[in-house]
Amino acid sequence: MLESILSAVGYMVGNPMSFLLIIFSVAWGIMFGAVPGLTGIVGVALLIPFTFAFDPIQGMLLLGGVYVGSTFGGSISAILFNTPGSPEAACTSLDGYPMAKRGEAGKALGYALASSAVGGIFGALVLMFAAPPLAQLALEFGPPEYFALAVLGITAIASIGGGSLVKGLIAGLLGLAVAMIGLDPLTGVARFTFGNMMLLTGVSFIAAIIGIFALAEVLQRFAEGPQDSECLTQVSTKLPSLAELLATKATLLRSSVIGTVIGALPGVGATTAAFISYSEAFRWSKTPELFGKGAPEGIAAPESGNNAAVGGSMIPLLALGIPGSATTAVMIGGLTIHGIVPGPMLMQNNADLVYSVFIGMLLANVLMLVFGLRAARLFALVLKAPYQLVGPAIVVLCMTGVFALNNNVSDVAVMLVFGAVGFFLKSYGLPVASFIIGLVLGPIAEVSLRQGLILADFDMVTMISRPIAGTLLVLAVLSLAYGLWGQLRRAKPGGPSDAEPETT
Amino acid sequence: MKHLKRFHLNAAAIVAALAFGSAPAIADDYPSRTVEIIHQYGPGGGTDRFIRAISEPMQEATDQSFVPISITGGGGVPAFVTFLQRPANGYTLVSISPDDVINHALGRIDLSMVKPLVRIQYDQGLLLVSKDSPLKSVDDILAAEAKSPGGLKVGVTGSAGFDDALIGLFNAQAGTELATVPFGAAEMVSNTLGGHLDMMYEEYGPTRGLIESGDLIPLLLFSDDRLTELPDVPTAKELGYDVTIGRWRGFGIKPDTNAADVETLVALFRDAAADPGYKKIEAENALQYRSEFIGPEAFKTFLDGEIATYTQIMKQLGY
Amino acid sequence: MLFKLSEVIIFAAMTVVSIALWFTADALPVSKRYAQVDSDLWPKLVFGALAVCCAIHFAQKVAGLRSTPTATEAMLKGAAPSGYHRRLVITGALVLGYFFALQYIGFLFATLIFLWAAAWILPYRNIVAKLAFAPVFTLLLGAFFNYGLSLSLPRGTGVFYDLSQALF
Structure with a gap:
């Protein structure tokens, strides 16, 4: 193994071109991540034809770099404009934007970047040293375990908004309800589409979150009038200090582990990793009341989680030849075109390629940190531009980005509808965080519940009395109880917490 | 000067035409931008990879990209609906497979709204188990089913689609009650390897790596003849079950597309299917045995036959 | 008061809609093969829970109608500055208009007009920047x-298609 690593390092040193490729691909990825609507998958897919010109190693470096860059890139627009550039950055908006709105945009971007790099490097190291055992662990996850994992995440909806239990539940259940629109994945029956053909695919998640976050925000700030935009003239580009970063180390570690494991599971990826990291960070936090108001942990958790998932999703790809996420599925296509058969033999037959990818992903994260920290300060300056001009520009960017994703006008219509939904949620104090957690985890919970029941011959007890599934469900119940207890305790001194205004 | 330039262009076109066999795309400038091929399977799946492989020689010939657009979910209906919403300008194709025929048979979509263009691949599927599975042969499957009917769970991709029809047909012939559980392609493999599923149904190409490493064991092949790559795997036919249906892959286009553009496309596909680079990929996936390029007319006849077959199968299965 | 009343109405409506959707789920076609885990299993769970939660919240709001507004509620109500609804409607209408304009007159013209129009909703001194941006x-x-x-x-x-075609 050490030999392989050394020979891979030798390859990189012998091919300075590789460094250029990584820098280019990371920048390309960041761009695709940051433009709302466009995602890393599109970025990778568009680059595949270019990989024909390179050898397989360089091709994979290129694709890996885009993957790394795009996962971070989404957080830039999420923090600066409350516009998640890609699905996995939706969580980053929840705390990143409030922090930037306070005038600490540089700090928010710095947290996002540093956490991304920590998560990304953690994921890449695990990929390098523990891919085979982790791939085996991922195989232990059947439908009951997926279900338990989704339930663990969903239980957070009750407490995460910081407001009342009932409001959190209503928002989360609304998210679950919206996620059901479309054809039933098991029986193929159309549900809640009310005869609309375009709803058969379901609600496009990226269009929905852009509507909820970005459009609703522009609407609100324009409606509120000019006074709000004055305070943002004080934009600080100061980056977080090392001590401040270290204060989030527990969150970083926990989220990196969660992200890597979830990334390694086929079918769920960076978005799920970000949400579960966020809800766990909230649950374990000593100051949960700061979440949604610009808590550093609220940025560190999703960003380290979703970037760790990048390394994680490469684990089943390289160890078993099955993709851990949609983006890695596209990368498999890139591999096969070079005549490489993805599968368990890849590590033996193409050790050079595999280890170059490892080193490349590590390098991509380091380079992203080095260049990104400089760029973050420049990006933060965008906030000095007057919102009278920036607001409409955000609307234009969202519309064109969402349109260009599928050349589909109905996605844009979905975005508009969800702009109204986001505005409605805000006006009535229903937590947006709960709503999108329901939206993300609902389909996973439903499908895996039904698959699990079929496999267990419709016996719920058999289904959940498996070691991993059982443990996760017990954890879910415990944390729900703990959250309720905490809420009751907090509610006592300050009167009914129901009247708390929402900030998310 | 102008004439000279045009002469050079023509010369280049002729050279290109010689190099690529027949003479596609000289008459007009079609295709002058990216052609999108809508399909209903996940990115990285068999069809997605097939489109990428077949489009490579076409990209070389035309200098334009042919990109697969994956619109998953909903049993393939949304992908078809998206295709129908595109204009008939020759820049949107749709992938056609038995899943679409089944959707047509079930009344979910109307295949008469698409003009069959070409059929290129004809695949054969396998029943696979994990290497730790107690099932070692078809006899083990039959014995287990005889003991507790419906006890074995088979992972398939898609709901009420081709995989379902094939397993249903096998059940009817073998007197078993194998229960299908729909999964995403990647989850199906991980659930089989992890022992959550008893078996899975998949083609040879996507599982080749795992078969070669010995993690997945093929038990049964659904085709007319055994594969050279898998000489020990019996076909369903030789065991007495007449299940030879396979997944084929072709393309369709909007019926009112410009006829000249359609001809250009057919020629492009014909050359691409014969391209050595593509042939190599086809052979790597053991697709060369039943694949045969057929053009619009033959494909139309074939498609009508398939519609009749699947309508009957789905009726038998009680849909 | 108006806000509180709208809350009561909204949550009452949501309770009713959830119950209606529960019955919509009940009426979904039945699949023989997956009878025990059919399409309506999950929707019924979700809409059932949603109806209960909305009903509880509705009851809470009705009970709260008579009480005097707490400090935070007063803040929520007072948060709407003058012209709030006017600007909200104008912005919403502009965005919708832009959406339709995109389809008919194309990206270039729709965006240009939208950006010019939207820049005038909020006061901003620098006219040159407004025009040039x-x-x-x-x-x-x-x-x-x-x-x-x-x-x-x-x-x-x-005609706009040809124009856009010529420009790109």
């Missing part, structure tokens, strides 16, 4: 999508 941003974004990413943008229909 729209064309600069439109062209930069158009060029970025068309040449940088080679992704197509809406080109409109009819």
Whole structure:
């Protein structure tokens, strides 16, 4: 193994071109991540034809770099404009934007970047040293375990908004309800589409979150009038200090582990990793009341989680030849075109390629940190531009980005509808965080519940009395109880917490 | 000067035409931008990879990209609906497979709204188990089913689609009650390897790596003849079950597309299917045995036959 | 008071809609093969829970109608500055107008007009910036999508389609 690593390092040193490729691909990825609507998958897919010109190693470096860059890139627009550039950055908006709105945009971007790099490097190291055992662990996850994992995440909806239990539940259940629109994945029956053909695919998640976050925000700030935009003239580009970063180390570690494991599971990826990291960070936090108001942990958790998932999703790809996420599925296509058969033999037959990818992903994260920290300060300056001009520009960017994703006008219509939904949620104090957690985890919970029941011959007890599934469900119940207890305790001194205004 | 330039262009076109066999795309400038091929399977799946492989020689010939657009979910209906919403300008194709025929048979979509263009691949599927599975042969499957009917769970991709029809047909012939559980392609493999599923149904190409490493064991092949790559795997036919249906892959286009553009496309596909680079990929996936390029007319006849077959199968299965 | 009343109405409506959707789920076609885990299993769970939660919240709100508003509620109500609803409607209408304009007159013109119009909703002193920003941003974004990413943008229909075609 050490030999392989050394020979891979030798390859990189012998091919300075590789460094250029990584820098280019990371920048390309960041761009695709940051433009709302466009995602890393599109970025990778568009680059595949270019990989024909390179050898397989360089091709994979290129694709890996885009993957790394795009996962971070989404957080830039999420923090600066409350516009998640890609699905996995939706969580980053929840705390990143409030922090930037306070005038600490540089700090928010710095947290996002540093956490991304920590998560990304953690994921890449695990990929390098523990891919085979982790791939085996991922195989232990059947439908009951997926279900338990989704339930663990969903239980957070009750407490995460910081407001009342009932409001959190209503928002989360609304998210679950919206996620059901479309054809039933098991029986193929159309549900809640009310005869609309375009709803058969379901609600496009990226269009929905852009509507909820970005459009609703522009609407609100324009409606509120000019006074709000004055305070943002004080934009600080100061980056977080090392001590401040270290204060989030527990969150970083926990989220990196969660992200890597979830990334390694086929079918769920960076978005799920970000949400579960966020809800766990909230649950374990000593100051949960700061979440949604610009808590550093609220940025560190999703960003380290979703970037760790990048390394994680490469684990089943390289160890078993099955993709851990949609983006890695596209990368498999890139591999096969070079005549490489993805599968368990890849590590033996193409050790050079595999280890170059490892080193490349590590390098991509380091380079992203080095260049990104400089760029973050420049990006933060965008906030000095007057919102009278920036607001409409955000609307234009969202519309064109969402349109260009599928050349589909109905996605844009979905975005508009969800702009109204986001505005409605805000006006009535229903937590947006709960709503999108329901939206993300609902389909996973439903499908895996039904698959699990079929496999267990419709016996719920058999289904959940498996070691991993059982443990996760017990954890879910415990944390729900703990959250309720905490809420009751907090509610006592300050009167009914129901009247708390929402900030998310 | 102008004439000279045009002469050079023509010369280049002729050279290109010689190099690529027949003479596609000289008459007009079609295709002058990216052609999108809508399909209903996940990115990285068999069809997605097939489109990428077949489009490579076409990209070389035309200098334009042919990109697969994956619109998953909903049993393939949304992908078809998206295709129908595109204009008939020759820049949107749709992938056609038995899943679409089944959707047509079930009344979910109307295949008469698409003009069959070409059929290129004809695949054969396998029943696979994990290497730790107690099932070692078809006899083990039959014995287990005889003991507790419906006890074995088979992972398939898609709901009420081709995989379902094939397993249903096998059940009817073998007197078993194998229960299908729909999964995403990647989850199906991980659930089989992890022992959550008893078996899975998949083609040879996507599982080749795992078969070669010995993690997945093929038990049964659904085709007319055994594969050279898998000489020990019996076909369903030789065991007495007449299940030879396979997944084929072709393309369709909007019926009112410009006829000249359609001809250009057919020629492009014909050359691409014969391209050595593509042939190599086809052979790597053991697709060369039943694949045969057929053009619009033959494909139309074939498609009508398939519609009749699947309508009957789905009726038998009680849909 | 108006806000509180609207809350009561909204949550009452949501209770009713959830119950209605529960019955919609009940009426979904039945699948023989997956009878025990049919399409209606999950929707019934979700809408059942949603109806209960909305009903509870509705009851809470009705009970709260008579009480005097707490400090935070007063803040929520007082948060609407003058002209709030007027600006909300104008912005919403402009965004909707932009959406339809995109399809008919294409990206270039729709964006240009939208950016110019939207810049006047909020007061801003720098007139030159208002006028210059729209064309600069439109062209930069158009060029970025068309040449940088080679992704197509809406080109409109009819005469606008030809015009957009000629410009790119």
